[in-house]
Amino acid sequence: MVVHERDPYNAEPPRSALAGGPLTPADTFYSRNHGPVPEIDAASWRLALDGLVQRPLLLSLAELRERFQEHTVAATLQCAGNQRSGFTEIRDIPGEDPWGPCATSTARWTGVRLLDLLTAAGLKAGAEHIAFAAPDVSQLADPPQPYGASVPVAKAVHGEVLLAWTMNGAPLPRVHGAPLRVVVPGWIGARSVKWLQRITAQRKPSGNYFQATAYRLLPADADPAAVGAHEGISLGPVALNCAILRPDGTVRRIAGPAEIVGYAFAGDDRTVARVDVSVNGGRTWSQAGVDAPIGPWTWQYWRTTLDLPEGEVEITARAWDSTGAAQPESAAHLWNPKGYANNSWARLRLNCSR
Amino acid sequence: MVVHERDPYNAEPPRSALAGGPLTPADTFYSRNHGPVPEIDAASWRLALDGLVQRPLLLSLAELRERFQEHTVAATLQCAGNQRSGFTEIRDIPGEDPWGPCATSTARWTGVRLLDLLTAAGLKAGAEHIAFAAPDVSQLADPPQPYGASVPVAKAVHGEVLLAWTMNGAPLPRVHGAPLRVVVPGWIGARSVKWLQRITAQRKPSGNYFQATAYRLLPADADPAAVGAHEGISLGPVALNCAILRPDGTVRRIAGPAEIVGYAFAGDDRTVARVDVSVNGGRTWSQAGVDAPIGPWTWQYWRTTLDLPEGEVEITARAWDSTGAAQPESAAHLWNPKGYANNSWARLRLNCSR
Numbered sequence: 001m002v003v004h005e006r007d008p009y010n011a012e013p014p015r016s017a018l019a020g021g022p023l024t025p026a027d028t029f030y031s032r033n034h035g036p037v038p039e040i041d042a043a044s045w046r047l048a049l050d051g052l053v054q055r056p057l058l059l060s061l062a063e064l065r066e067r068f069q070e071h072t073v074a075a076t077l078q079c080a081g082n083q084r085s086g087f088t089e090i091r092d093i094p095g096e097d098p099w100g101p102c103a104t105s106t107a108r109w110t111g112v113r114l115l116d117l118l119t120a121a122g123l124k125a126g127a128e129h130i131a132f133a134a135p136d137v138s139q140l141a142d143p144p145q146p147y148g149a150s151v152p153v154a155k156a157v158h159g160e161v162l163l164a165w166t167m168n169g170a171p172l173p174r175v176h177g178a179p180l181r182v183v184v185p186g187w188i189g190a191r192s193v194k195w196l197q198r199i200t201a202q203r204k205p206s207g208n209y210f211q212a213t214a215y216r217l218l219p220a221d222a223d224p225a226a227v228g229a230h231e232g233i234s235l236g237p238v239a240l241n242c243a244i245l246r247p248d249g250t251v252r253r254i255a256g257p258a259e260i261v262g263y264a265f266a267g268d269d270r271t272v273a274r275v276d277v278s279v280n281g282g283r284t285w286s287q288a289g290v291d292a293p294i295g296p297w298t299w300q301y302w303r304t305t306l307d308l309p310e311g312e313v314e315i316t317a318r319a320w321d322s323t324g325a326a327q328p329e330s331a332a333h334l335w336n337p338k339g340y341a342n343n344s345w346a347r348l349r350l351n352c353s354r
Numbered sequence: 355m356v357v358h359e360r361d362p363y364n365a366e367p368p369r370s371a372l373a374g375g376p377l378t379p380a381d382t383f384y385s386r387n388h389g390p391v392p393e394i395d396a397a398s399w400r401l402a403l404d405g406l407v408q409r410p411l412l413l414s415l416a417e418l419r420e421r422f423q424e425h426t427v428a429a430t431l432q433c434a435g436n437q438r439s440g441f442t443e444i445r446d447i448p449g450e451d452p453w454g455p456c457a458t459s460t461a462r463w464t465g466v467r468l469l470d471l472l473t474a475a476g477l478k479a480g481a482e483h484i485a486f487a488a489p490d491v492s493q494l495a496d497p498p499q500p501y502g503a504s505v506p507v508a509k510a511v512h513g514e515v516l517l518a519w520t521m522n523g524a525p526l527p528r529v530h531g532a533p534l535r536v537v538v539p540g541w542i543g544a545r546s547v548k549w550l551q552r553i554t555a556q557r558k559p560s561g562n563y564f565q566a567t568a569y570r571l572l573p574a575d576a577d578p579a580a581v582g583a584h585e586g587i588s589l590g591p592v593a594l595n596c597a598i599l600r601p602d603g604t605v606r607r608i609a610g611p612a613e614i615v616g617y618a619f620a621g622d623d624r625t626v627a628r629v630d631v632s633v634n635g636g637r638t639w640s641q642a643g644v645d646a647p648i649g650p651w652t653w654q655y656w657r658t659t660l661d662l663p664e665g666e667v668e669i670t671a672r673a674w675d676s677t678g679a680a681q682p683e684s685a686a687h688l689w690n691p692k693g694y695a696n697n698s699w700a701r702l703r704l705n706c707s708r
Contacts, residue, residue, distance in 0.1 A: 217674070219639070233678050238677065239675075268677060273587040274587060282687060325593035341679070343679060
């Protein structure tokens, strides 16, 4: 793993680790934390569901599993700061880790549908947002506070939104949120709250620091230390993006035919319609073969073989989604003070010898 | 109106006509036709609903209005060829009209929900697409055929999809589809079939020329005359875009403060989160004020006042959507042989005197 920080633990796999296939093993899955990883006693742990509901719930894990039907969803999670390194090359982003293109991974999650709990509890009129609270206190928040986030009811009631205790068929590891985490497919990882303790139906989006102030796309000239809460674009659904996973730029290449492999992720409820790859900076493009996704909420792998010229070469890739929209070309025009949502063309520089 | 063709009639309003406000009068609404405008006797006209349904329907307009509840939806329609002129400046696109940024308009549509008809008819297993057939025969199709299109059931059953007989509170004009047209909010205008005669529930998307072969985004190097049906990206939901409506470039400007007004349209089920305007080619941006939409399926107007410098100036505008995605900067990188989905930054060149 490429460890950006030890405390809180923040790490992404190297490109080569993701290149193997669309499902990411738990120990390779990127890890984004805002505070210390809590140790929770699963036996005494309870999940509360309260707020604007008819019948509040308080459930042990055994009761949750007994009372509600189990579902499995394959979903790609992606950090809003994925590919921030493309921004930090342009201008420094103090206080934020320079994530590469691997702050994203895919697993099969097993748990219960959030919808089924909300149905059992009965939403009251005025419930517009479903908030998630966790016990991990972050010293990075202002003021320091436990992590929290919310999603609109319109997303919460979709069948793909799970409360999961299993990852790739094995018990959810502690670092990934045991005993129970939220999985919000298609949305930034920040909404898939780990170590879930409390679900609250409420009128407004979460007022937690990490939703009201952080994870917001500010204008390039804004001072993040000076802007108040609720400024900027609140990041929710993931924007179309892609990355090159192989070659990975760590090994000196020989000019000639090379297999190029990567992922493309449409985010939200969209799909990837096409991936183009260029070895001449976007002057001409080849279309890559795009694999079918392993489920409607996952990235898609793409692959092509291109002739790498001798000398300095930049491989460029870009995805198109099901609306015919393409990724924007330049990170410079997307740069923002917190370094979120860099979905510009994927670029990888190589030096190829004869 | 800026008339691109008389027969079939294809015309868009000038920018100044759209600048007045978010609702477009019927006689200013852009008009996109593929064949002669049919004259239909509303008294003898019947709507058929057939295919994979339990109970086929055959309804007069009076029966349709009597049997189903009336709904009104404000919706922006937009031609997939909107802003093609930005492509033809780069390379010629033979056989397609060079639409400017006004092949898009907004009206309040009144009619019945397609969902309610589908519920009354009862979809059978295997019904995945809802196809629309019209009587207007297009000589531009290969072979010549009446116009037709379809939408997936997943979109068809959304409450915003209407069969409309009223436009802005007045009877639907003949050129806009009387006696009855489909309105598919958030999707390209090509799916909002006019002069509707038949609705068919079926397994596959429409095989009509205008969906299987036209309205597809092909790679830049494809030869549209040589590619077969079902190639390229089938355009459905509209991609995020915007335009500058005022100033409109027709009047010589004086340097100094100028109000700049335009529309931004997120398309699909997204909203516009921010609009930036630049008078120095995107080196620095100001944020425009963005009006609330008049409904969840409409464009949003934006406005700002900027100092126009003396001499040649290019005003540039770009929108961001609710995922934090921005429009791509350059039409050159989006150019495609049929000239669809040019959602690059809006640009308007002016020459300002002292």
